[in-house]
Structure formats: C-alpha cells, structure tokens
Amino acid sequence: MNGGAAGGLRNALTVAGVELRLFLRDRSNIFFVFVFPLLLVLMIGAQFGDSATAGRVAVAGADGGLRTQLVAELEDEDVVVSDPEWDAALELLARGRLDVAVRVSEAASAAHDAGEPVVLEVVRGSAATAQVVEQQVRTATEAVRSSRGQVLALTDRGVPADRAAAALDTAREGVEPPDLEVTNVDELSQQFEGLGQFDLGASGQLLLFTFLACLSGSATLIQARRLGVVARMLAGPVSTAQLIAGQTLGRWAIGLFQGAYIMVATSVLFGVSWGNLAPSLLVLAVFSLVAAGAAILLGTLLGNEGAASGAGVGLGLVLAALGGSMLPRELFPDTMRTVSNVTPHAWAYEAFAEIQRRGGGLVDVLPQLGVLAGMATVLLLLGAWSLRRSLARAM
Amino acid sequence: MTTVPSAHDVLVVDSLVRRFGDLTAVDGVSFRIAPGETYGLLGPNGAGKTTTISMIAGLIAADSGTVKVAGQRMTPATTEPRRHLGLVPQELAIYPELSARENLTLFGRLQGLSGKALSARVEEVLELIGLADRAKSLSKEYSGGMKRRLNIGIGLLHQPTLLILDEPTVGVDPQSRNQILESVEALSADGMAVLYTTHYMEEAERLCDRIGIIDTGRLQAEGTRDELIRLTGGVDTIRLSGSGDLAAAAERLRALEGVERVEADRRTATLTVRDAPVLVASVVGTVAGSGVTLADVEISRPDLESVFLHLTGKALRD
Ligand SMILES: Nc1ncnc2c1ncn2[C@@H]1O[C@H](COP(=O)(O)OP(=O)(O)OP(=O)(O)O)[C@@H](O)[C@H]1O
Ligand SMILES: [Mg+2]
Numbered sequence: 001m002n003g004g005a006a007g008g009l010r011n012a013l014t015v016a017g018v019e020l021r022l023f024l025r026d027r028s029n030i031f032f033v034f035v036f037p038l039l040l041v042l043m044i045g046a047q048f049g050d051s052a053t054a055g056r057v058a059v060a061g062a063d064g065g066l067r068t069q070l071v072a073e074l075e076d077e078d079v080v081v082s083d084p085e086w087d088a089a090l091e092l093l094a095r096g097r098l099d100v101a102v103r104v105s106e107a108a109s110a111a112h113d114a115g116e117p118v119v120l121e122v123v124r125g126s127a128a129t130a131q132v133v134e135q136q137v138r139t140a141t142e143a144v145r146s147s148r149g150q151v152l153a154l155t156d157r158g159v160p161a162d163r164a165a166a167a168l169d170t171a172r173e174g175v176e177p178p179d180l181e182v183t184n185v186d187e188l189s190q191q192f193e194g195l196g197q198f199d200l201g202a203s204g205q206l207l208l209f210t211f212l213a214c215l216s217g218s219a220t221l222i223q224a225r226r227l228g229v230v231a232r233m234l235a236g237p238v239s240t241a242q243l244i245a246g247q248t249l250g251r252w253a254i255g256l257f258q259g260a261y262i263m264v265a266t267s268v269l270f271g272v273s274w275g276n277l278a279p280s281l282l283v284l285a286v287f288s289l290v291a292a293g294a295a296i297l298l299g300t301l302l303g304n305e306g307a308a309s310g311a312g313v314g315l316g317l318v319l320a321a322l323g324g325s326m327l328p329r330e331l332f333p334d335t336m337r338t339v340s341n342v343t344p345h346a347w348a349y350e351a352f353a354e355i356q357r358r359g360g361g362l363v364d365v366l367p368q369l370g371v372l373a374g375m376a377t378v379l380l381l382l383g384a385w386s387l388r389r390s391l392a393r394a395m
Numbered sequence: 396m397t398t399v400p401s402a403h404d405v406l407v408v409d410s411l412v413r414r415f416g417d418l419t420a421v422d423g424v425s426f427r428i429a430p431g432e433t434y435g436l437l438g439p440n441g442a443g444k445t446t447t448i449s450m451i452a453g454l455i456a457a458d459s460g461t462v463k464v465a466g467q468r469m470t471p472a473t474t475e476p477r478r479h480l481g482l483v484p485q486e487l488a489i490y491p492e493l494s495a496r497e498n499l500t501l502f503g504r505l506q507g508l509s510g511k512a513l514s515a516r517v518e519e520v521l522e523l524i525g526l527a528d529r530a531k532s533l534s535k536e537y538s539g540g541m542k543r544r545l546n547i548g549i550g551l552l553h554q555p556t557l558l559i560l561d562e563p564t565v566g567v568d569p570q571s572r573n574q575i576l577e578s579v580e581a582l583s584a585d586g587m588a589v590l591y592t593t594h595y596m597e598e599a600e601r602l603c604d605r606i607g608i609i610d611t612g613r614l615q616a617e618g619t620r621d622e623l624i625r626l627t628g629g630v631d632t633i634r635l636s637g638s639g640d641l642a643a644a645a646e647r648l649r650a651l652e653g654v655e656r657v658e659a660d661r662r663t664a665t666l667t668v669r670d671a672p673v674l675v676a677s678v679v680g681t682v683a684g685s686g687v688t689l690a691d692v693e694i695s696r697p698d699l700e701s702v703f704l705h706l707t708g709k710a711l712r713d
Binding site for chain 1: 454474477478486488490491492493497504507
C-alpha cells in the first residue's frame with residue numbers, strides 16, 4: 001500500500017518527475033531555457049558595460065579654460081568626450097553608456113583661472129573598463145593643472161599669457177602644480193561598485209527566466225486537469241495533498257534548474273561572479289518557491305492553456321520589469337522603487353546585489369529571504385486551496 | 396444467476412443520489428457486484444452512468460447514499476479502498492507526450508508498484524493491450540483505438556479487484572473494439588470483477604453476467620439477460636410462410652405445449668411461443684404433417700433493446 005509518509009513522498013516525487021520530464025520534452029523549452037537567457041545576458045552586458053576600446057567620458061559644467069583644456073587632453077588620449085547635462089551624464093553612466101563623468105563647476109573653473117586649488121567631481125561607472133578610463137581622466141587633469149601652473153608661473157613674471165604658453169616647452173620644470181582632488185562621490189557609482197560587465201544583466205535575467213520557467217508550468221497543470229490525468233491520479237491512492245506537493249515540487253525543480261543553469265553558464269561563458277555560492281543558491285531556491293506557488297495559483301485559476309501561457313508570460317515580464325530585472329532598480333524614481341517592493345524579483349534582486357557586489361553572506365540577506373519565504377508561503381497556500389477547489393469542479 | 400447479497404461483494408452501491416443544480420443526474424441507484432462478476436450499466440447518453448461511476452471511484456461526493464468497495468466506505472476523502480479499484484475513464488486520461496510504456500510506468504508507480512515487479516507488469520499489460528511493438532512511441536501518435544487500449548491498460552495495471560470501464564469502446568474501429576471486448580472477457584475469466592457501462596446492448600449481452608438498465612438517473616431494472624427479457628413478457632416469435640393451407644394447421648399448432656398464440660392466413664402464420672429454439676422442430680413437424688410446404692421459417696427473440704423500449708418507451712439509441 002502507498003500509505004504513510006514514505007508512500008506520500010514517493011507519490012509527490014513521481015508527480016514532480018512527470019512534470020520535469022514533460023518540461024524537458026517540450027522542444028521550445030530547450031531554446032527558452034538554455035539559449036535565450038544567455039543571449040539576453042549578452043545583450044544587456046553589451047549595453048550596460050560596453051567593453052569598447054575607447055573610453056567614454058562626459059565633461060559637463062562651466063565653459064572656460066579648465067573645461068576646454070581637459071577636453072583637449074582627453075581627446076589626445078583617444079577618449080571619446082561628450083558634453084551632456086550633469087543629470088543626463090549620470091543616467092548615461094548608470095546605463096553603461098559612459099565610463100566616467102566629470103563635473104566642472106563654476107567655482108572650479110574660476111579657481112583654475114586664478115591658480116587656486118581645484119576640486120573636480122568625478123563619477124566612475126560600473127563597467128570594468130571604467131577604472132582604466134578614470135585613470136586617463138586623472139592623468140589628463142594633472143596635465144591640465146601642470147601646464148596651467150607653468151603658465152601662471154610665467155605670467156607672474158610678466159610674460160604675456162599667449163607667449164607664456166609657447167615658452168612652456170623650454171621652461172617645463174621648476175613649477176609645482178597646484179593640488180588636484182578627484183572625488184568619487186556619487187552614490188550611484190558605489191551602488192554598482194564590484195560589478196563585472198555582465199553581472200548586473202545576469203542576476204536580472206536569472207530572476208526573469210526562473211520565474212518565467214516556473215509560470216510556463218501553469219499551462220501543463222491546466223492540460224493535466226483537462227486531460228483527466230489529474231482525476232485519474234486522484235482515483236488511485238494519491239491524495240490531493242500529495243498531488244499538490246508533487247506539482248509544486250516539479251515547478252520548483254524547474255525554476256531551480258533554470259536558475260542554476262544561468263548561474264553556471266554565465267560564470268563559465270561571461271565570467272559573471274555570483275559571489276558567495278551558498279546564500280546565492282538559497283536566494284534562488286526561495287525565489288523559485290515563490291514562482292512555483294504563483295504557477296500553481298495561475299494554473300488553477302485559469303481554465304485554458306492559451307490564457308495561462310499568455311498570462312504567465314505577461315505576468316513574468318511585468319513583475320520582472322517592476323522588480324528591476326530589466327532596468328536596475330537603482331535608476332527607478334523613489335515611488336517606483338517603493339512600488340517595486342511588491343514583486344519577489346525586487347527582494348531577490350536586492351539579495352543578489354548584497355551577495356554579488358558587497359560580498360554579503362547569509363546573515364546579510366536574511367531580511368530578503370524572510371520576505372520571499374513569506375510570499376512563497378502565502379502563494380502556496382492559496383494555490384493548494386485553489387487547486388483543491390478546481391479539482392472538485394472539474395469532475 | 397441472480398446473486399444473493401453477500402458480505403463479500405466487491406461493490407455495494409446503496410441509494411446513490413447526485414444533483415447538479417436542478418438536475419438529478421443520479422436518482423437513488425443501488426446495485427451490488429460479486430467477486431469475479433461482470434456487471435453492465437446499460438443506458439443512453441445522459442443516463443447518469445459516468446456520474447454514478449465518479450461517485451463509486453470517490454471522485455465526486457454523493458448528495459446521499461453510500462458506496463462500499465471491498466467492504467470499505469468510499470468517499471472523496473478516503474484513500475484506503477482506492478487500491479482495489481481500477482478506473483478506465485470515458486474520456487482518455489493519458490499523457491500524450493509520454494509513450495505507452497512511460498504512461499503505464501507512471502501510473503503503476505502511483506499505484507505503489509516499483510522495481511522489477513513494475514517493469515514486468517508493464518510489459519505484461521503492453522502485451523495484453525496489444526501495444527508491445529509500439530510501446531516506445533509517444534501516445535499522441537497512436538490511433539484512436541490504440542489510445543483507448545492504453546487508457547484501459549492503465550486501469551488494470553495494478554490488478555484491481557474491481558475494474559471499472561466507462562464506455563471503453565466509444566469511437567473505436569470494429570477490430571479494436573473486438574480486441575477490447577476479448578481482453579475484458581479474459582480479465583473476467585481470471586476472476587476480476589468488472590463494472591462496464593455502455594449504450595451498446597450487444598456489448599452488454601456479450602460481456603455481462605448481470606445488467607442494470609439505467610435511464611434518467613434511475614435504475615429501471617436489473618438482472619441477467621434472460622431475467623430482463625422475461626420482463627417484456629419473455630416471448631419469442633416464429634414466422635412461417637409456405638404453400639398449402641397454413642390457416643388449417645393453426646389449430647394443431649395452438650395445441651402444442653409452449654405455444655401461446657397463433658395468427659394465420661393461408662400463406663403465413665405468426666406464432667408467439669415460450670422458447671422458440673426448442674419449439675421450432677415440433678412446429679415445423681406439425682406444419683409438414685398438415686400438408687403445408689414451408690418456404691421460410693424465421694425466429695425472432697426479444698433483445699435488450701426491446702427490454703429498454705418496454706421499460707422506458709424509448710429506443711436505446713436514436
Ligand atoms: N459536472 C456536471 N455539471 C452539470 N451537469 C452534469 C455534470 N456532469 C453530468 N451532468 C449531467 O448529469 C447527467 C448525467 O450525465 P452522465 O455523464 O452521468 O451521463 P452518462 O450516462 O455517462 O452519459 P454518456 O453516455 O453520454 O456518457 C447529464 O444530464 C449531464 O448533463
Ligand atoms: Mg458517460
């Protein structure tokens with residue numbers, strides 16, 4: 001007899017096994033699970049952290065000698081220099097379209113002309129190459145300051161400014177340039193610190209695809225109900241609880257598999273760092289459980305497979321976008337960022353950020369894990385209740 | 396062979412009622428099935444056969460009445476009696492994306508079979524349902540009849556005490572149908588009790604030890620084929636035609652033991668008799684003795700169709 005806990009577990013595992021088998025047998029899933037996520041990681045990696053050979057620097061702010069000379073120095077170094085507004089520059093930076101942004105304030109410009117100490121605000125982007133470009137900016141500013149120092153030294157001695165510059169080649173030494181402070185002040189830049197080129201895209205895609213892979217299972221649950229195999233299982237010695245456990249387990253395993261695959265593939269192919277592995281996997285596991293619960297709920301609330309697939313993809317994309325899997329949450333306006341907390345994606349995203357960027361461990365992500373576990377519990381209870389209800393109706 | 400209610404009955408259905416809104420789909424149905432017996436539920440579309448079976452299999456709750464399988468109460472909440480049941484649903488209940496072998500293995504495992512016993516039993520059933528050579532193909536690639544056979548195979552994998560078949564031959568070609576009927580006969584010969592629903596009276600006549608006639612949710616009558624036929628009056632008809640004076644022979648025919656009525660004119664006579672196959676010889680002898688040369692003798696016996704017509708005033712199928 002199939003009674004007892006062992007029999008129950010066996011039944012649940014058998015049901016889960018079928019779900020997995022059916023999932024892998026569906027050819028279209030092969031593309032969506034194995035190929036598509038990597039393509040997107042690659043695309044987003046290219047967008048967010050272009051490994052273009054030339055550095056890209058925005059020099060924003062007051063026109064004047066300092067700005068002009070800095071631009072000239074940078075262009076000599078083959079750096080691509082642009083001239084956006086400061087806010088725009090920050091956004092470009094966050095999107096990975098820039099490596100470094102420099103703000104030349106009125107005060108700095110005036111101080112430069114007067115030969116006084118200058119403070120320039122410099123923000124470095126997230127791409128791996130940004131560090132190199134920042135160094136280029138440093139060198140360029142020093143060159144500007146040093147030549148300014150020499151010009152000042154000459155004009156102090158009565159040489160007209162235009163001739164002073166020309167005379168510099170012969171009088172390069174003996175002048176101490178004024179100090180230059182490059183500050184790396186922006187919070188944004190700190191947010192993305194520690195991220196490799198593909199890292200940001202990878203964690204977002206992991207969440208997006210894990211959730212989608214689970215939700216796509218809601219269609220197979222509807223199919224199983226429609227085909228009568230669910231009724232047939234229940235006519236045998238399989239309890240509703242075992243059936244629900246098996247369905248959930250199957251969904252969960254699919255999500256886990258999808259997530260783990262993206263982790264392994266992106267780290268091997270793109271060198272993505274997933275940080276501390278144990279907490280990363282735990283976040284994935286709990287997140288998948290949330291997705292599994294959502295899939296069961298969807299698969300029982302909706303009556304036909306087409307609707308479920310459509311709703312699954314729609315919901316998967318909307319939640320992912322809202323949760324920062326497409327555009328990083330750091331770039332959201334404040335209200336949006338608050339709203340996005342309703343999505344499991346946002347919490348998992350934060351947990352991954354903690355682990356990937358700041359070397360966080362289990363303790364650091366406990367709050368996020370707690371919220372995700374709560375979401376999973378609620379969804380699974382609702383799903384179980386709804387499946388039981390739909391089964392009573394289906395016969 | 397009317398069965399006496401026994402404590403060992405595999406199935407006891409008592410006063411089952413099930414309503415769907417205003418419709419009473421099953422209205423006080425009671426019957427029993429003894430071990431090894433094949434019981435047929437014969438009734439037209441919408442009679443309440445599937446609803447009755449769903450309650451027996453514990454898939455839906457009865458509004459009132461009880462079901463006992465192997466002596467245990469069956470409700471949607473109980474699991475224990477289920478292992479005695481094998482259910483073959485009217486609608487195919489198989490995974491189209493799995494092969495016959497995979498389908499059988501899956502449901503066998505859920506029935507508690509495992510290891511060598513499971514794989515041996517799966518091969519055995521594949522043979523029985525004639526799918527051994529197609530066991531590896533996905534079932535969505537099977538013909539309608541093959542799918543039906545797989546649907547049946549899943550139900551009998553775990554060698555249940557009672558196999559329930561809900562219209563297993565609907566939409567099946569004659570060859571597959573015959574194969575299905577033969578395997579039911581074989582299972583019954585092996586001692587499995589069978590509950591078989593159908594609206595084909597030939598199937599009920601061929602397979603079933605006892606038959607319940609169901610219509611509009613009520614069991615109209617129940618018994619062996621012969622018992623049911625007796626309900627119609629239980630009389631056969633012999634039709635004679637020939638040359639010579641049949642009307643003149645009528646008086647001598649009426650005198651025969653077992654002949655109830657004779658209508659005759661010169662060329663034809665119609666006899667209402669108790670047991671035509673037994674009587675026909677003496678009828679023919681009597682007529683010949685009256686100087687009539689017979690051209691044709693036709694016997695007709697009532698069938699379940701006439702029983703149904705007699706009971707409900709409707710034809711079993713339209
Ligand atoms: N879930 C349901 N909801 C509403 N009415 C139902 C439901 N199931 C069955 N019925 C109704 O109950 C009656 C009996 O249906 P049932 O399926 O038991 O008939 P059946 O004898 O199996 O017919 P068939 O030979 O066509 O399979 C029908 O009138 C049917 O419409
Ligand atoms: Mg039916």
